[in-house]
Amino acid sequence: MPSKTDLMSGKTYKPKAISGFPEWLPETRLVEQQWLDHIRKVFESYGFCSIETPSVEEHAVIAAKGEVDKEIYVLERLHKEEGDKEARLALHFDQTVPLARYVAQHFNDLIFPFKRYQMQRVWRGERPQLGRAREFYQCDIDVIAQDTLPLHFDAEMPAVIYEALDGLNIGKFQIRISNRKIVLGLLESLGIKDPAPVTRIVDKLDKLKRQEVEKLLQDETGLSKEQTDSILALATAEDISAIKPANEVMAEGLSELSFVMDQLKHLPEHAVKADLSIVRGLDYYTGTVYETRLLDIPEFTSSICSGGRYDDLASSYINKNLPGVGISIGFTRLFEVLNHYDYIKTGSKSPADILMVLPSDERREIAAQTAQTLRKNGFNVEMFHSGSKLKRQMAYAEKKGIPYVWFPPFEDGSPHEVKCMESGEQSKADPENWSPVK
Amino acid sequence: MPSKTDLMSGKTYKPKAISGFPEWLPETRLVEQQWLDHIRKVFESYGFCSIETPSVEEHAVIAAKGEVDKEIYVLERLHKEEGDKEARLALHFDQTVPLARYVAQHFNDLIFPFKRYQMQRVWRGERPQLGRAREFYQCDIDVIAQDTLPLHFDAEMPAVIYEALDGLNIGKFQIRISNRKIVLGLLESLGIKDPAPVTRIVDKLDKLKRQEVEKLLQDETGLSKEQTDSILALATAEDISAIKPANEVMAEGLSELSFVMDQLKHLPEHAVKADLSIVRGLDYYTGTVYETRLLDIPEFTSSICSGGRYDDLASSYINKNLPGVGISIGFTRLFEVLNHYDYIKTGSKSPADILMVLPSDERREIAAQTAQTLRKNGFNVEMFHSGSKLKRQMAYAEKKGIPYVWFPPFEDGSPHEVKCMESGEQSKADPENWSPVK
The missing domain is CATH 3.40.50.800 (Anticodon-binding domain)
Structure with missing residues (x-):
């Protein structure tokens, strides 16, 4: 502690906010707590159990999953001594890698299907901007099964998310759903061997104009005009029931998507929509995929809640076949954006009645x-x-x-x-x- | 993601626990959640508001508070480019430095007395052992005032903590209370100019034998046999009302301590005790000090909940006189120790009814x-x-x-x-x- 002399001489270090690390006043934190409590309550009402994992993973765990394009923070002990042999630790950048590691590590102690929620901070050293912090909460639900996971879980995810988001003051929102088998089937039928670069470009349809996406596809993946047209016609199709499947994979995707949509017909019409432009950049997803947009804030074009079905959660860590489906609310993104657009109405500065x-x-x-x-x-x-x-x-x-x-x-x-x-x-x-x- | 070939060839990275970073199975996490919920509820019932601060502080903020003997973790971005000019960030090692920085930074937006609770993870790169993790939850309450803070808050702290801990299955516990003015007054009367090294040794009375402490005092601080005897007689005094104050500072300490004890007479007799051996190692504290021991697990001799009164929260950051009093439950320490001694009774693996x-x-x-x-x-x-x-x-x-x-x-x-x-x-x-x- 500084001495009284320091105080009297006015030698102070004036603190300021750290860009990308949000912090709220008590009245705003009260609203944040209410939101987090509500989300937790809905998750639990569907039987998801809570887990928390350490803030760090060994770097080897992250590396085992393949290359990561996220900006990771690694830790250094300030007073580390020469010769200290410790595993290199990195702050987790999502809750999926930790879940995969957790399920593999504790496999024998878990009951499957394993339904878990996780509401923790994650860290990414990206350039901060509105809705993109360096430290932020994510609220994830996932169901992991052994060998097979019924498709009904793909429909349960958006139903849970609808209830979770509907209880918050965020205006109208829409969960957009597709199935990656549809576009992957089409690409296969068009003779395209490497779908990843293509789907990564198609994923930009919500940010770029159609012509721009078309040009990117032709310039960067060398597709013909004909191929590009087929892909974009599919991705922007309005009437999904009119689509003719080009092969079995595509037919399976269409059938799965219509099954999921059918299970969600009890939700308000604007709340869920089949949308084939949703392909998600990640190759990780193998079936149903989700994104969520704020309808009342059309200027904000990023998804506030995304996820999908994957065939293979944890084969980097355990020799088991573990399919799953999950969805993640980008909580801090959502909260920051709504605060920016003045949706967060603060009241009391104290929990006292x-x-x-x-x-x-x-x-x-x-x-x-x-x-x-x-x-x-x-x-x-x-x-x-x-x-x-x-x-x-x-x-x-x-x-x-x-x-x-x-x-x-x-x-x-x-x-x-x-x-x-x-x-x-x-x-x-x-x-x-x-x-x-x- | 690894390819199917990896899966079939069995190339997996077998994950293991990271020492010092605790993680629980769902059934244990359920109990941890109930405990955290209960503590939060008690804190709020006394009107403490929640704040959360970023997991990191600028290293300059920590350094402004003077030398830190804790093992701090600093962050490095993995893909940082040459010439990136960013403030050096360190994971917080407690919630007191962040509170001081928060109060200084948001001073004009806060209402005083400012009663806040904070339940977050903190990080210390120390050698892990039972009850000493590298990542752990702390549950803190503090009251900060401008210029003067009534002594009644010193009595409210243990009352809140009693309720918070009493609702958990931790057996009997005892909050031990002293006032640093008593020992500081005595040291002054004995002509000892630098009290810090002396109180740091007296603080070891709960871990070492009396003779060992005596020897340390004589060897390391050069005190005479007479001085050592006076100090240890005070620190181990059973009947506090019989102590004759040697000067005004000591008299003030004794009077404050008896006031605080008097305000707590509604609590069960074993739950609070005046104990002059409690001096806390930190020079930071200037009056009332607290420690808490698990009476049913006498083998565990560390405090699970400590704190005290301080005259000066934030003069490193703002030119204001901000006295406060606070207390902190070492939550993960408590939970790990009780788990080790088999107090944590797990039941369901799911929140589903x-x-x-x-x-x-x-x-x-x-x-x-x-x-x-x-x-x-x-x-x-x-x-x-x-x-x-x-x-x-x-x-x-x-x-x-x-x-x-x-x-x-x-x-x-x-x-x-x-x-x-x-x-x-x-x-x-x-x-x-x-x-x-x-």
């Missing part, structure tokens, strides 16, 4: 007892600890946004009274049997 | 609707998605520890029925009006 007034030092005991009774009945109660003027105590409740102020009996023998700060009404109350006026 | 049986593919819709009704009524319901034999579905509920199995109407027109897995009883039930038997 009630401020307990301290009439005088002599009345401290009755004030403390009353606070304790109210806490037992489920209320959050903050005690005012210094015997200040009543006006100052009320002003404090006002500034913190605490909705009720409680007056315990004063020296004059007055009864318990409560003031509602919004209406200004004050009335007698019994701490054993009090509930806020609706 | 009910497994919804799938009688056949034809009955999927009624099963899904029933699940949705039960979710609306507050139950967590997992659907069984593959049309397996009933026996297999029941076995799945059994293995996951899901307490109820629900049978929607079968093709034969049977009514809704629920089976309680523990009692084996099965009875008719109405999904709109069901509640579990007590």
Whole structure:
């Protein structure tokens, strides 16, 4: 700690925000907590269990999954000594690699299908911009099975996500669904051997104009005009039932997609849409794929919640066939973007329902007892600890946004009274049997 | 992703636990969640608001607080380019430096006294051992005021902590309280100019024998036999009311300590104790200090919850006088130690209350609707998605520890029925009006 001399000489280091590492004031954090609590509650209501993994993985674990194009942070101990032999550790950049490692490592202790949710921070050293932080929360659900996983889980994912997002104040949104077998089948039928570069370009259809995507396909993957036309006709098709499958893979994809859509018909019409332009950049996905767009903020063209079906979760770590399907809410992205567009309405700066007034030092005991009774009945109660003027105590409740102020009996023998700060009404109350006026 | 060839050739990287980075199976994580939820609830019931800070601070922020003897992790971007000018970032090793920086940075947006809780992971590159992880949760509460903070907050801290810990299955525990002014006053009266090395040695009284501490004091700080005797007599005093203050500082400390103890007389006798051997190693603390010991696990001699009063939170960052008092539960330490001593009783591997049986593919819709009704009524319901034999579905509920199995109407027109897995009883039930038997 600095000495008093430092304080008096004014030698201070003025802190500032670190770009890409968001931090909120208490009133905004309260809303963030409510959102995270709601998402967790919905995940649990479908039987997903929580796991948390360390913030780090061994670099060898990440490397075993193949090349990573994400910007990874590795850790260095500041006082590491020469010759310290420790595995190189890196902060995880998603929750999928940790899940794969977790399932492989604990395989014998898990019951399959394994339904897990994970709501942790992840880190990417990318250039920060709106909706792209360097440290951010992701809220993931995945189901992992041994050998086979019923297609119904592909339909359960968007149903869960619909409920999770519908409880937040984010306006209208749309979960867009496709199946990679459709486009992979088409590419196969067109004689295209390496689908990855093609799907990575088609994935840009939501950001670039059709002509630009067309040009990229021809320039970068050497496709003919005819091939490009077929691919883009498919990716932008409006009426999916009219598509004629070119081969079995494509037929399977179309049939799976229509099955999933059929299972989701109880959701509002705008909330889910089959959209063949959704291909996801990752080769990882092998069937159903999801993206989610905010309909009321069309300027924001990135997906806030994406995922899909994969055949093979963890073969880098264990010799088992583990198919799965998962989806991930980019929570901090969503929250930051909605905050930017003024959707986050903050209120109170405190979780307290009630401020307990301290009439005088002599009345401290009755004030403390009353606070304790109210806490037992489920209320959050903050005690005012210094015997200040009543006006100052009320002003404090006002500034913190605490909705009720409680007056315990004063020296004059007055009864318990409560003031509602919004209406200004004050009335007698019994701490054993009090509930806020609706 | 690795190719199928890799899978077939068995080329896998076998993952293992990283020493010092704890990770739990779902059934243990469920208990950890219940504990964290309970602690959060108690913190909020006293009006503490949540904040979260980034996992990192600029190294300059940490350095401004003076030398740090903790093992800090710094971050490196793996693909950093030459000439990238970025502030050096380090993972936070506690939540006090981040709090000080937060309060200074957001000073004008906060209302004082500022009561905040913070439950995040922190990182220290120390050698891992039982109760000492490299990544662990801390649960902190602090109150920060401008200029003056009433002593009543020093008494509120242990009251909150008592409630938080009392709700967990950790056996008997004891919060030990002292006031650093008492020992600092004595040292002053003995003519000892530099108290820090002395208090750091006295702090070892719980780990070393009295003679060992005596020897250390004489050898390392050059104190006389007489000085050592006075200090150890004070630190091991049983009857605090019998202590004669040697000067005003000591008298103030004794008076503050007896005030705090007096405010806590509503707690069970074993739960709080005045103990002058508690001095805390940190010079940071200027008055009341706390430590907490597990009484039922005397072998574990470290404190699981510590803190104290400080005069000066943030003068390294802002030219304001900000006294505070705070306490921190070493959550992961506590959880790991109790797990080691078999106090953590795990049950279910899933948050689901009910497994919804799938009688056949034809009955999927009624099963899904029933699940949705039960979710609306507050139950967590997992659907069984593959049309397996009933026996297999029941076995799945059994293995996951899901307490109820629900049978929607079968093709034969049977009514809704629920089976309680523990009692084996099965009875008719109405999904709109069901509640579990007590």
